[in-house]
Amino acid sequence: MSTPITVAYGDGIGPEIMEAVLLILCEAGAKISVDVIEIGKLVYDKKWSNGISPSGWKSIERTKVLLKSPITTPQGKGHRSLNVALRKNLGLYANIRPCISYHPIIENKFGKFDTVIIRENEEDVYTGIEYRLTSDSFQCTKIITRSGSERICRYAFEYAKKHNRKKVTCLTKDNVMKMTDGTFRAAFNRIAEKYQDIKAEHYVVDIGMARVATEPGNFDVIVTGNLYGDILSDIMAQISGSIGLVGGSNIGSEYAMFEAVHGSAPDIAGKNLANPSGLLNAAVYMLIYVNQVDAAKLIYNAWLKTLEDGIHTADLYKEKSKRKVSTKEFAEAVVNNLGKKPRILPEFIISSNSGDSKVSKIRYDYEQNYKVRKLVGSDVTLAWNKSADFDQLVKLFESSNLKVIAIYSKGLAIWPGSLKSSSDQVTCRFIVNNEKRTVTNNDVNDLLIKLEENSFDVVRMDKLYLYDRKEGFFV
Numbered sequence: 001m002s003t004p005i006t007v008a009y010g011d012g013i014g015p016e017i018m019e020a021v022l023l024i025l026c027e028a029g030a031k032i033s034v035d036v037i038e039i040g041k042l043v044y045d046k047k048w049s050n051g052i053s054p055s056g057w058k059s060i061e062r063t064k065v066l067l068k069s070p071i072t073t074p075q076g077k078g079h080r081s082l083n084v085a086l087r088k089n090l091g092l093y094a095n096i097r098p099c100i101s102y103h104p105i106i107e108n109k110f111g112k113f114d115t116v117i118i119r120e121n122e123e124d125v126y127t128g129i130e131y132r133l134t135s136d137s138f139q140c141t142k143i144i145t146r147s148g149s150e151r152i153c154r155y156a157f158e159y160a161k162k163h164n165r166k167k168v169t170c171l172t173k174d175n176v177m178k179m180t181d182g183t184f185r186a187a188f189n190r191i192a193e194k195y196q197d198i199k200a201e202h203y204v205v206d207i208g209m210a211r212v213a214t215e216p217g218n219f220d221v222i223v224t225g226n227l228y229g230d231i232l233s234d235i236m237a238q239i240s241g242s243i244g245l246v247g248g249s250n251i252g253s254e255y256a257m258f259e260a261v262h263g264s265a266p267d268i269a270g271k272n273l274a275n276p277s278g279l280l281n282a283a284v285y286m287l288i289y290v291n292q293v294d295a296a297k298l299i300y301n302a303w304l305k306t307l308e309d310g311i312h313t314a315d316l317y318k319e320k321s322k323r324k325v326s327t328k329e330f331a332e333a334v335v336n337n338l339g340k341k342p343r344i345l346p347e348f349i350i351s352s353n354s355g356d357s358k359v360s361k362i363r364y365d366y367e368q369n370y371k372v373r374k375l376v377g378s379d380v381t382l383a384w385n386k387s388a389d390f391d392q393l394v395k396l397f398e399s400s401n402l403k404v405i406a407i408y409s410k411g412l413a414i415w416p417g418s419l420k421s422s423s424d425q426v427t428c429r430f431i432v433n434n435e436k437r438t439v440t441n442n443d444v445n446d447l448l449i450k451l452e453e454n455s456f457d458v459v460r461m462d463k464l465y466l467y468d469r470k471e472g473f474f475v
Helices: 014-027 041-045 054-063 082-089 146-162 180-192 205-214 226-239 277-289 293-308 327-336 390-396 441-453
Strands: 003-008 032-037 065-068 094-100 114-120 130-132 138-140 167-172 199-204 221-224 247-251 256-260 373-383 402-409 412-415 425-432 457-467
Touching: 003 014, 003 054, 014 277, 014 293, 014 327, 032 054, 054 065, 065 277, 094 146, 094 226, 094 277, 114 146, 114 226, 146 167, 146 180, 146 221, 167 180, 167 205, 167 226, 180 199, 199 205, 205 226, 221 226, 247 277, 256 277, 277 293, 293 327, 373 441, 390 402, 390 412, 402 441, 425 457, 441 457
Parallel strands: 003 032, 003 065, 065 256, 114 221, 167 199, 167 221
Antiparallel strands: 094 114, 094 247, 130 138, 247 256, 373 425, 373 457, 402 412, 402 425
16 A cells, blocks of 8 residues: 655755656655645745645645655745744654765765764754844744653654664753753753663763764764754764765654755756755655665665766766766666665665654653742843943842842843943843742732833843742853
C-alpha cells in the first residue's frame, strides 16, 4: 500500500531537483503517492503571507508528511518565513541533520566523520518575540521550557538508541544564561540518567563548537537549542565537503517535513546544473520515517556508488572527478546504480524496524513542578533621560510596600553606586520592603501608576516570584 506524501517543488532550482529526486524514488520502487502543492514566491505573490495557501495546509494535514524543495522568501514587510510557519503550525519540534563526510571521494580537511545534530526547533530566540523599547534599545525574548527541553533531549537519546549511536553531547551556555540554558542542561542531565548505555557529555557552546569544527570525528549525536543548532549545523554541513549534499528532517508528534539544507539558488535556476543530493538525502530520511527502509538503503547505496564513480555535478567536480553531469544526468546515473553498493564509502546500515516515526511520538505535557509560588516584587524597565535623578526615583518608594533595591543598565548594576546608564533605558528592581509582608497584584499596579504620575516612562514590566523559596529571576 502506498504512503501518501505532500510534495512542494519550491522556487529557483527547486523544481529541477525535485523532478530528479522523484524519478529516483519511482525507479527504486518507493511506495508513495504524491500530492503536489504550490508554495513559495508564486503563493506570496497571491498575497498568502506565509507562502502557502489553505489548500496546501489541507494537503499536509491529510498526508502528515511533506517533502519540500527550497523556496525564496520575498524581501520586505508582510512576508513571513514559510519554514518558521511550517515548524510552528505543525509542531515540528526536532530538526535532525546528519552531517557525514564522504572522504576520500569528496575532499574535506578532517577525514571520516559521521555526526548527527539534533536541534530544538520551536523555542529559544527563534520564537520571533522582539520589541523596540526606546530610540536606542531593542529586545529579543529567549523562551526555554522544561517540557520542550526534556522532549528534545529524550528524542536525541532515542535516536541514538535506534541508530546504534554511542554518545550524545549537549551544548549550552548555562554558565551565563543560568535559567534558560540552565533549564536545558538540567533536562539533558535528567534524561541522560535513563540511558546508562549511552555516554552523555556537555560542553559550553563556544568551546563545544570550536571542538566540533576542529575535531568532528570525536562527536556522534549532538543535541542543542534552536539558535546554537542552526549555526552549528551549517558549520558541520560546510566542513563535511559541501552543504549541497546535506538533507534535513523536521519531526513532530504528528507531522514531518523533509528538505534540502541549501537555498533556492536562483542564479542557476533553469540551467540543469543543480546538485539534487541534498533533497535526495532528505527523501531517504523520509523513507526511513515511513518505514520503507529497504527503498532507502537501495537509493542511498546507489547514490554513494555514483559519487564513487566520479560522476559529479558542477559544485563537486574536481580534478579527481571523471565526468561532469547535469541535474538530470546525475539522477539517471543514480538510477543506473540501483542495486549496486559502494566499494570505498560505508554502505547504508540500518535495521528494517528502525523507522523514525516511532521515535517522534514523544509527548511532553506541562507539569507544575513547584508547590508554592510567591510574588515578591517587580522589574520595571524605564525609558531613561540621562539628566534624570536615580535618588528622586528611589525616594518616591521609600515608604511603599515595594522599594527599589537596584537599578540596572543592560544587566550591569549602576545603582547603588555612581555609574551612569550606558543606554536610554534602565531596569529598576522593586522588592517587598518586609519579607513578612505579602505582595499583591494591586501593589504592582500601584507601583506602575505612581511611576507614570511622576512622569517616568514605563516600557516593560516583569513580576518577580519565588518558587518554593527559590528565586525565579536572575540578574
